[in-house]
Amino acid sequence: MENEIKAPEMRLIKEAVPALRWGSAISHTISLGVVAFLYGIATYFSWWNWVSWVLFVLAELILLSAIWSVGLRPVFLVRHFRYGIDEDFLQLKTGAFYESHELVPMAKIQAVSMNQGPILRKFGLYSLAIETMGSGHEIPALPKDTAVEVRNQIARMAKIKEVDD
Amino acid sequence: MDMKHYHPLTVLFDIIGFFKNFGILAVILFLNKGSDSTFFHIMGWVLLVSFVYTVVASIWKLFTNRYGTDERAFHLKSGIFEKTERTINYEKIQNVQRYTSFLHKLLRMTSITFETGTSGVNANVPFPVLTRSEADRLESLVKRTSHPVSQNMNDEPQPDGGRWNETERVIHFTPTHQDLVKASFTSLSFLFFLAIASSLLAKIGALFHLEDTAEGWVESILSSGWMIAGFLAIVIMLSISVGILITFVKYGKYEIASDDKRIYISKGVLDETAFSIAKDRVQAVEITQSFMKRLLGLAEVKLISIGDLGDDDNEVSTLYPFLPMQRTYSIISELLPDYEVCQHMKKLPRKSLATRLLKPYWFWLIATILLVYFKPALLDFTYGWAIASAVLLAFIIARRLIVYHNTRYALTGSQIQLSQGMFEKTTFITRRDKIAEVSVKRSKLQQWMGLATIGFINRAKPVRYESLSDIPIQDAKRFYQWYAKRVTEVLLK
Known part of the structure; x- marks a missing residue:
């Protein structure tokens, strides 16, 4: 496998799967609810026909997306997500079907934040958002201890700034 | 202070x-x-x-409102009701722009703006009206701080209140009259006049023909033919001279100069604009060739800076929009010794073309679905929608072929160079230490074909995202490792 880019070592834990599943299940249910509500209004007030059609198609799309992001994505994400931190770089690797490697110099990281929504709280997990000058990166679900550790590590190393900045 | x-x-x-x-x-x-x-x-x-x-x-x-300066920073006090005090360190300043409008010139004044890299309203330090000597003083303060090394080299106290020694400036380029005439042909402004003239001509022609029917038509066609030719000649002369005049006023007094630390670009006959940037603050160099410029062998070179570069009208980071191609390469290495334009770049392999052609044609698919569904009557053909779909597909395939053909890349030393485009060709050159982050992405198709898409981000305003798809995975891997080695050359505070 000499043609493969060396992926970093650290992985997400298995417990992240149900957390991610619940998260997207709930967000999909909410958007489906909104569409259903609109559909109800459209039928009740007999809006134009195409409105119902658009809503119908929208509902189908949400269901399709639910199959992917509730059923499959959490498993794939946790299986293929890798991250690594050393003194100079944050390295991220995601995906297998659409593989992505990212290399971010520590000195270019502007901010790190730990976030916890209600679902993640239930599972005792945190997500880590890493902001750079040009983009944002996310480590989706880490146990509290790891999250704090990783955050502090990044924060410590990101403190060093290059002359240019 | x-x-x-x-x-x-x-x-x-x-x-x-x-x-x-x-x-x-x-x-x-x-x-x-x-x-x-x-x-x-x-x-x-x-x-x-x-x-x-x-x-x-x-x-x-x-x-x-007041301002003050010391060895390290600008201090600004402003506000009528709400008082604000700002301190801007000289070392945060990315580039300097001086704009002297016609009115400024009449009153022997000028304006100067110091750009920092921060976002938001307070990104710059503007001085809308000030005397030239004051502008020179402020600019030299910034220059001295951004090049402390050269300051240490000549330890003797500088005369003239420590003003930057400007004699060592070298002028690299000023356009000749020939260059300007050539440049005026690339801007299509005179064609615009031509279009107006020809439509006028058509109307006048119609007028003459009306009279023709009344009198002998052979004779009058001849005379109106001469009239038409004369009129056309005058209009062409007029439009060309207007085009040349515009070009002379806009690009006439162009000058690209540099000393060992900074680059200076100034332009304009009526309104003067001057731009200066420290060489090590240049984030990247971009060479753009529009289709017209490619035909004439000209190119536009732009310096990418973290700070704002002014609005389109007085954008000044452009070296000179109509540089001859060979001069482009030499001027870059003259101005920026750290950069060297690689003229023998790598082509993408054949399998990249195959991959690019195999990639799904989403845009065509959606357009075709719409065409099939609505079956609009196009150009009175029965199968107009089918023809439209076929033409669209042919265009997209042709586009992929041309873009593939135009794509080149090179990774040499600590520099990366990408060249892409369909009709307009863009070459982007940057250095490893100026790249803020990199990515390598591979779709399933690319994995099968042993290819990858590389991407990188440069600090600029707005942030630049560059990418190159379908390069061999070996090169992508090399790019990734190449970037990881940047640690050796980056200076830390």
Whole structure:
């Protein structure tokens, strides 16, 4: 496998799967609810026909997306997500079907934040958002201890700034 | 440190700025002076009040706003009701722009703006009106701080209050008359005149033909033919000279110069703009060739800076929009010794073309679905929609072929160079230490074919995202490892 880019070592834990599943299940249910509500209004007030059609198609799309992001994505994400931190770089690797490697110099990281929504709280997990000058990166679900550790590590190393900045 | 007031002429410039913005409105209101409409009445009062406000605020600001300088930073005090104090370190300044409008010139004034890399309203330090000597003083303060090394080298106290020694400046390029004439042909402004002229001509022709029927037509066609030719000649001469005149006024006094630390670009005959940037603050170099410029062998070179580069009208980071191609390469290495344009770049392998052609044609698919569904009548053909779909597909395939053919890349030393485009070709050159982050992405198709898409981000305003798809995975891997080695050359604070 000499043609493969060396992926970093650290992985997400298995417990992240149900957390991610619940998260997207709930967000999909909410958007489906909104569409259903609109559909109800459209039928009740007999809006134009195409409105119902658009809503119908929208509902189908949400269901399709639910199959992917509730059923499959959490498993794939946790299986293929890798991250690594050393003194100079944050390295991220995601995906297998659409593989992505990212290399971010520590000195270019502007901010790190730990976030916890209600679902993640239930599972005792945190997500880590890493902001750079040009983009944002996310480590989706880490146990509290790891999250704090990783955050502090990044924060410590990101403190060093290059002359240019 | 003593705080100075801004120049009193600022008030005059504020008033003129007000008329520039609202002059037309004022004229409209004046023309409707007799009108009884409440709307015009209210608008008139609003205009009057805002004019008075502008004048009063401008004068008041003259008393409240101050600026000061010390060895390290600008100190600005501003605000009428809410007082603000800002300190901007010289080392944060990315580039300097000096703009001297015609009015500035008449009053022997100038304006100067120091750009920092931060986002938001306070990204720059502007001095809208000040004397030239004051502008020179401020600029030399910034220059000295951004090049402390050279300061240490000549330890003797500098004469002229420590002003930057400008004699060592080397002029690299000023356009010749020949260059300018060539340049005026790339801008299509004279074609525009030609189009107007030909439509006029058609109308006049029609007029003459009407008379023709009344008198002998052979004779008059001849005479109108001569008329047409004469008229055409005059119009062509006129439009070409207008085009050349515009080009001379815009690019006439162009000058690209540098000393060992900074690059200076100045331009403009009526309104003068001068731009200067420290060489090590240049984030990347971009060479752009429009289709017209490719035909004429010309190119535009742009320096990418973290700081703002001014709006389109007085954008000054462009070296010179009509540089001959060979000169382009040499001028880059003259100005920026760290950069070297690689002229023998790598082509993408055949399998990249295959991959690019195999990639799904989403846009075509959606367009075709819509065409099939609505079956619009196009150009009176029965199968117009089918023809449209086929033409679209042919265009997209042709596009992929041309873009593939134009794509080149090179990774040499600590520099990366990408060249891409369909009709307009863009070459982007940057250095490893100026790249803020990189990515390598591979879709399933690319994994099968042993290819990858590389991407990188440069700091600029706005942030630059560059990417190159379908390069061999070996090269992508090399790119990734190449970037990881940047640690060795980056200076840390």
